[in-house]
Amino acid sequence: MPKLFPRVSTAVLMAGALLCALAWPVAQAGDDHEQAHRAVQAGEVMPLRGVLERLEREHPGQVLDVELERDGGRWVYEIKLLQAGGQRVKLKLDARTAELIQRKERHPKRGER
Incomplete structure (x- = not known):
């Protein structure tokens, strides 16, 4: 059973890294939208x-x-x-x-x- 733990944790880490990589462009687009919204509100x-x-x-x-x-x-x-x-x-x-x-x-x- 101890040999299974490193494989599971590696798979979980890889899945987490993949999710972060996929979510990054969406987060960036949200940041751009927020920046644009603030600029409109500020009259810029x-x-x-x-x-x-x-x-x-x-x-x-x-x-x-x-x-x-x-x-x-x-x-x-x-x-x-x-x-x-x-x-x-x-x-x-x-x-x-x-x-x-x-x-x-x-x-x-x-x-x-």
């Missing part, structure tokens, strides 16, 4: 709804993806759009003011839509 970041309303007026198109991240000490919204004619646009906006920082366009290739 404009709520997404306001950003999208402004975006629709100034850069119309279908929103494909939105990311909120820290870039050089400030919060930045990175938004990907699909505009008329199949043009894809990637915008970087100051998250506090929704002012445009950068715009990259990708025009569809011939036959692509």
